[in-house]
Amino acid sequence: MISRRHIAIAASLFLGVTSSYAQSNTVRLVVPFSTGGPTDIAARVIAPLLSEAMGKTVIVDNRVGATGAIGAEFVARAPADGNTILFGTSSIMGANPALMPKLAYDPVRDFAPVSLVATIENILVVHPSVPANNVQEFIRYAKDNPGKLFYGSSGTGSTYHLGSEMFASMTKTQLGHVPYKGQGPAAQDLLAGHIQLMFDAFNSAVPNIKSGRVKALGIASAKRHPELPDLPTISEQGVPGYVTTIWLAFFVPAKTPTSVVDKLNQDLRTIMQRQDVRDRFNKLGMQAVSSSTQELDAVLKQELAQWTRVVREANIKPE
Numbered sequence: 001m002i003s004r005r006h007i008a009i010a011a012s013l014f015l016g017v018t019s020s021y022a023q024s025n026t027v028r029l030v031v032p033f034s035t036g037g038p039t040d041i042a043a044r045v046i047a048p049l050l051s052e053a054m055g056k057t058v059i060v061d062n063r064v065g066a067t068g069a070i071g072a073e074f075v076a077r078a079p080a081d082g083n084t085i086l087f088g089t090s091s092i093m094g095a096n097p098a099l100m101p102k103l104a105y106d107p108v109r110d111f112a113p114v115s116l117v118a119t120i121e122n123i124l125v126v127h128p129s130v131p132a133n134n135v136q137e138f139i140r141y142a143k144d145n146p147g148k149l150f151y152g153s154s155g156t157g158s159t160y161h162l163g164s165e166m167f168a169s170m171t172k173t174q175l176g177h178v179p180y181k182g183q184g185p186a187a188q189d190l191l192a193g194h195i196q197l198m199f200d201a202f203n204s205a206v207p208n209i210k211s212g213r214v215k216a217l218g219i220a221s222a223k224r225h226p227e228l229p230d231l232p233t234i235s236e237q238g239v240p241g242y243v244t245t246i247w248l249a250f251f252v253p254a255k256t257p258t259s260v261v262d263k264l265n266q267d268l269r270t271i272m273q274r275q276d277v278r279d280r281f282n283k284l285g286m287q288a289v290s291s292s293t294q295e296l297d298a299v300l301k302q303e304l305a306q307w308t309r310v311v312r313e314a315n316i317k318p319e
Contacts, residue, residue, distance in 0.1 A: 024083045027051070027058045031087045032071025034064050038203075038284050039248060042118060043087050045280050046271060053267040056083075067157075068092035069103055076110035080253040082260035086111065090247045091159045094303035098311050099157045099318050107251075107304065112261050113296035114250040115268040118286040121221045122163065122244050123205040124234060125214040126197040127190055135218045135237035138197075142173040150176040152186030152198045156319045160186075160199050162307055163220065163244035165314040167199075170239050179319075190214060199244065203285020220244040225287075248286070249296050265293055 029050075031043045043060050051058040063071035072092050078084035093107040105111075124135070130149075132138035142149050153160040156179045168175045178195055180186040187204060189195050191213050199220060200208075206228070208214045218234035219225055222243050234242045250268060252261060269290040271277060281288040291299070310316070 024081075025056050026083065027054060027056050028061045028078075028084045029058055029087060030061050030063055030071045030075050030084065032063055032065075032068035032089075032092055035062050038120075038286065039087060039089060041284060042248060042281065042286065045277060046117065046268075049271045049274075049277070050267060053271065054264075067096055069096060069100075069105070072107075073104045075251065075253060076105040078253050080112075080255040080257075082252060082256055082264060084253065085114070085264075086251040088249050088251045090245075090303055093249075093251070093300055095157065095159045095162055095307050098304060098307035099162075099316065107300060110254050111251040112254050112256050113293050113300060114252055114261055115265045115272075115293065116247055116249045116289050116291040116296050116299065117268060117272055118248040118281055119221070119289055120246040120248075120286050121202045121219055121225050122160070122199045122246065123202060123209070123219050123231070124167070124197065124217045125190065125200050125205050125209065126217060127193050127195070128212070128215055129193060130196050130215070132217065133215065134232070135234055135239060138217055139171045139173060139238070142171070142175065146174040147176060149173075149196045150178050152178045152180055152189055152195045154183045154186060155179050155181060157316060159244065159246060159307075162310050162314075162316070163199050165316065166244065166306070166310045167234070167239070167242060169310070169313060170242055201246070201285060206285075247299065249291075249299075261293060 029043055029047055031040050033039045040062060047058045047060050063074050068091065072086060075084050075086035097103055097107050126132060126138065132141050151164045153164060160183065161177060161179065164175065183200065183204065186198055187200055190198050191208065202225065209216045216231055218237050219231050220234050220243060224231065224233060272288045272290040278288040
């Protein structure tokens with residue numbers, strides 16, 4: 001027969017276990033992409049420094065699948081104790097929800113924003129055969145040749161696809177879309193002249209720009225890049241407000257205590273200001289940044305509104 005003493009002992013053991021979970025010495029940094037990619041490498045630069053700041057072991061947990069949705073959903077359903085963190089991106093938190101409204105997670109409802117950690121600038125590049133050396137010349141050429149110019153992207157619904165459609169809409173040009181399985185194949189077809197233009201990530205575009213294999217017309221960021229100071233932004237060149245910068249940021253489950261979020265934000269801001277971290281990120285083609293929780297929240301909501309509008313106006317459907 002089970003006595004009250006046995007029940008009391010079992011209850012105390014149960015409470016001890018649940019308490020140890022809440023006070024875990026291990027933090028899981030969930031990266032919704034495979035190992036070896038830029039986001040994964042960036043996470044592995046930050047993880048040991050965050051571990052030192054938090055006094056806990058930070059492990060990188062790659063949860064791949066469904067264009068990032070599997071990792072995002074895992075974090076959304078995790079305990080709100082600060083021990084599970086999502087390394088989110090503009091595609092996972094901005095583009096995917098706009099394109100697939102029935103996702104199992106809501107980027108605003110299910111997460112608390114912590115801080116931006118990096119940006120990746122996109123550059124509008126064209127094949128040398130295109131008779132344009134800046135954005136306005138390209139717009140005029142595209143309007144004179146409606147439907148004859150084709151751009152490549154890493155796939156239907158990708159931020160590169162959505163960003164190109166937004167550019168076509170804002171410039172009132174007709175551009176054809178050729179989806180590829182990744183940016184690499186698209187860039188190869190651009191070099192071969194099979195397509196005429198694309199928005200390419202900074203680190204992959206710059207070598208081809210410097211070798212003259214493509215022409216850079218403008219950078220799709222709010223300000224010029226320090227490594228290409230002579231390349232104007234697209235916004236500067238008569239397309240005001242055109243920005244499609246890719247961003248990476250930390251999120252935790254909603255209802256995580258404000259004190260936990262604020263401490264994590266402070267730790268990340270300190271880490272991302274380190275010169276050695278900035279240098280490592282530059283080699284990855286990223287710019288190390290940081291933000292307040294409020295700034296990240298504003299970026300997220302602006303991005304959601306932007307991509308929702310683009311998807312609706314261009315009638316883009318997920319593959």
